[in-house]
Amino acid sequence: MSKNREPATVAAVDAAALEQEALAAVAAASTPAELTALRTRYLGRKSDLKQALRNVRDRETGMTLNAVRERLEDAFARREADLDRSELDRALSSYGFDVTLPGEELPVGQLHPTTQVRRIVEDTFLGLGYEIRDDREVETVEYNFDKLAFPPTHSSRSPRDTFFLADDVVLRTETSPSQIHHLEAREPPVYMVSIGRVYR
Template sequence: MREQLQELKDKALAELAKCSDQNELNEWKVQYLGKKSEFTSIMRGMGQLTPEERPVIGQLVNEVRGALERAYEAKERQFKREALEQKLQSESIDVTLPGRTVPVGTLHPLTRVIQQIEDIFLGLGFEIAEGPEVETDYYNFEALNMPKNHSARDMQDTFYITDELLMRTHTSGIQVRTLEAKKGAVPVRIIAPGRVYRRDDDDATHSHAFTQIEGLVVDRNIRMSDLKGILLTFARRMFGPEQQIRLRPSYFPFTEPSTEVDVSCYVCHGDGCRLCKHTGWIEILGAGMVHPRVLEMAGYDSEEYTGFAFGMGIERIAMLKYGVDDIRHFYVNDTRFLKQFANRG
């Protein structure tokens, strides 16, 4: 059995030297150290030895097995070391190469326009007010001089939740809530940005959900000329210092008199082009003097106080400012479209 163990040891070490990768090494371990290996068969034959031979052969078996296990572990360490060196070499970093540019997100064009408008009016002494998107019928209509069954409600297709709850169709309800919170105090100078909802068909110029900014000023001796001055300042800061505005008579139930406001076309400078439909003017917002009934319902004496209000669609302002021809571009999250505004004011 001595000779048999020695031959097995020499054969196993010779085969081990031929292993070139971890897979072959695993096969070697099964063959020479596994439960069904030749080495295991020899150990089982020790029961046939004499009592005097067993300790001697047992010691030899342990020595051979230990030698094979140590040889196996050394070979395994070698393969692991070689694999690590190969990985480090293949994944090495050339520090002389230029660094990789990390993509940086930018503001959405609508967010950018909202911030620009807010900055303009904050500089004019306005405050920013907010209110709920799910509004009551009272604040969305009745407090704005549109009682139930009033024909003016047909101007705004509305998403109703219940008979008294709805998705707000404008941010004008914030104006009423602000006036009530002020409890007759003046001056009131606020802008109210926010998402609004109407049952419009989605097309190039309409969306069922869009963003508005409305403004309100209430104080003593507020006149139409004050409204015109504020809007002219806004137009010039938003579209350029040479812009002019035009006020056209219109109708809104919560203002009297009411007006549509146009800005001179910043492309053709009033000469007429495709953008302004050859009129030289582009409509940007609606405005007017606050209706006395709206003031009275909010707790203000319309004989002592007057005010003006205005409202604009952010998407329309953004489309005009950036030359976008389809409102839906703002909502599809196409990064190719959004990246165009990364460095634009």
Template sequence: MDKVAHVNPDDLEKEALAAASEARSLTALSEVRVRYLGRQSVLKLALREVRDRDTGMTLNAVRETVESALATREAELARAELEERLATERVDVTLPAQLLGPPKLRPRGTLHPSTLVRRDVEDIFLGLGYEIVDGREVETTRYNFDALGFPDWHPTRSPRASLFLDDETLLRTETSPAQIHKMEERRPPIYMVSIGRVYRRDTIDATHFPIFHQYEGLAIDKGITLADLKGTLLHVMRELYGPEREVRFRTHYFPFTEPSMEPDVSCFNCGGAGCPVCKHSGWIEMGGSGMVDPYLYEFVGWGPEEYSGFAFGMGIERTAQLRYGISGIRPFWDNDLRFLRQFR
């Protein structure tokens, strides 16, 4: 009891904290630890002998404060010692890698399946005489919605559906704004495909991810017809999925095309007889398409009937899923080498 009476918790804490902050090395710090928290330390002895609750709580609070100060200081010192060690390790960064390592001999790496699809899509459209456009990802509502004829009530305009940076700026929800930029840049003929990341507010699960990749085509010229849209997509789908494929069109609705249609491709897995891949319908949905709404021509200041054109949009991941039989969206973003290395 005597000893406890002599312990002034405040003084003890101050002293220990000062010692901790003055320790200049990990070795010195471990001595401090023994001195203030060791089995024979004043604090531990006092704690062992304490009988009343208040004193016990006070002393325990001191112990916790000192322990946490020691831990903080230990991290600081460890970092400092690491930095000190690193400072002595220098290489001549201008030397060639072969003299620095040499670097590991690694087997050839791989491109991501989405890149493989992207390149195929690019090559198909290059073959058709289309230019490839990247476009920006952060867009204004003017280009992402207004120019494309999205009505005020369209659900995609809501922050619940799309990712806004502020009231007028958002991550593009489709790659079509690039088409408006191109139309503002020059007069037809325009034959282009924009490819890249697009965004929507989605909760991540097996089939949803807030980011995916689209390719969207636009052809504007004199006298373009819906038949041209059908023929172009037939060609593209056969290039992507095989020369035996058939394409059919179903009527649909999109704000920026009129008439609007969804193209389906005959199932390459079952040939149209019905299987799980095509959900037993014989057809696989590919995306959206249609004739450019005259609203867009007016938006960029052209006459509504000077030109006509078609537009279409499809998913890169979806194409990869179909081609390689990948189920779900997670493998595309998990970056598991056991997955990635299969795409040679």
């Protein structure tokens, strides 16, 4: 086990102040573009709230931050609907559109189902206080097999089942090596989930 362990930390964010600031900004947003920028700022993957959720170390803090995230998402959705209605009202009054005319059907894109499910699972565990770890996909044989107690003759070590990049380097066949890396860097108790690509 490594002697240089990372100290335990808690989410470095004032949840109440962040929520109050975000709600005030959402209420003041006057255009869809402005609202989109605010959504990225407060709910984006690099936002303070998202980073705090990823660094949370206890269940209570995780549930508090997750509740803030849900309330902000609801506020953004309501404000977006209000702005859309206002924009439609302005358009109808300015240009006299005939609302009985059929509209143009536009293609709608969305995230891949696997990505959608992954984000739902991650958010669920983050809300329970777990840490999400998405580790390296190129792994050593030591971490992918040896430290997980795979015997030398195990069938999974065969080149027919595993992509070898070198004699001692593979594309990971499971996310279990992340557990080893995590345990080497943390003092127990450990609450973590590893979700990511694997190769067979």
